């Protein structure tokens with residue numbers, strides 16, 4: 001639990017996910033294990049299934065060379081969800097034009113204490129702490 005809190009505080013305080021507040025990042029006591037409503041429908045439409053989206057973002061995130069981020073973003077021009085990776089602290093929107101919805105920090109400092117150098121295990125465990133309600137709120141805001 002301490003590692004989880006450290007991860008969440010790190011994600012908010014240190015890195016590029018600038019528009020988050022502790023209230024948004026710290027998860028509620030009971031997390032939904034899948035995206036709600038329209039976000040789930042968009043994921044199914046753009047990736048085939050929730051599982052396929054998770055596989056794709058995990059592959060992109062694990063594949064980052066060195067430090068960086070894996071992202072689920074929204075493409076306002078196409079109206080579709082996209083997955084992308086950014087090296088180091090490069091901002092998603094500034095480098096790809098995508099609006100960030102969910103970011104996975106794969107800088108080693110984000111996971112080394114708990115997962116050592118096994119980045120795939122860390123990325124796999126991310127799904128246990130994602131606040132899908134918050135991601136869905138970001139999705140709704142991005143569509144406006």
Ligand SMILES: [Fe+2]
Nearest residue numbers: 015105107110
């Ligand atoms: Fe980081």
